[in-house]
Amino acid sequence: MGFLWVKALHIIFVISWFAGLFYLPRIFVNLAMVPPNSLAERERLLLMARKLYRFMIILMIPALGFGLVLWLYYGVGLHGPGNGWMHAKLALVLLLLAFHHSCGRVLRAFEQGRNTRGHVWFRWFNEIPTIAMFIIVPLVVVKPF
Numbered sequence: 001m002g003f004l005w006v007k008a009l010h011i012i013f014v015i016s017w018f019a020g021l022f023y024l025p026r027i028f029v030n031l032a033m034v035p036p037n038s039l040a041e042r043e044r045l046l047l048m049a050r051k052l053y054r055f056m057i058i059l060m061i062p063a064l065g066f067g068l069v070l071w072l073y074y075g076v077g078l079h080g081p082g083n084g085w086m087h088a089k090l091a092l093v094l095l096l097l098a099f100h101h102s103c104g105r106v107l108r109a110f111e112q113g114r115n116t117r118g119h120v121w122f123r124w125f126n127e128i129p130t131i132a133m134f135i136i137v138p139l140v141v142v143k144p145f
Contacts, residue, residue, distance in 0.1 A: 003074050010066035017063045018129060020056035021096065024049060024103050025126035031110050032119040049107050060100060067093070084145040092132050092139075099128050 027049045034042045070076040077086030106125075109115045138144070 003070075006066050006069050006074070010063060010070055013059055013063035013066060017056060017059040018133060020052055020059060021100065021103075021129035022126075024052050024056065024107075025122055025129075027052065028103075028106055028110070028122040029119045029126065032115065032117065032122050046107075046111060049110070053104060053107055056100065056103075060097075064093075082143065082145065085139045085143045088145075089136055089139045092136050096129065096132055099132075 027045055031042065031045045031049070034045065071078060071086070077083045077089070106115070
């Protein structure tokens, strides 16, 4: 029974973290489009981005923690042949952690007025977590290798 609760909590926190990974870059798209003289709009978007980024950290930590419990305590993807899917998933989780960190760096650049990228770049940047999700979910459900 404990395994199912840990698994459910892992899924809940991963979904919640992903919501932030999907939405924060959209705020960056909007920030990149703010006209230079629109200070109120810029400050409102920065406030939203700061709050969301902090909340994403709070969601990421238990997502990773419950995932580690599933992997190291319950042995999900740890024992036996055919666990290459777990190695691929972990590599993508590391990519998502790097993406999360880069979102923090982008946010600081916007706060300091140092952003040099346009809204089109951020529209592409926004697709990284979507692509990761489309790879991770089949890896975990289908376990192809």
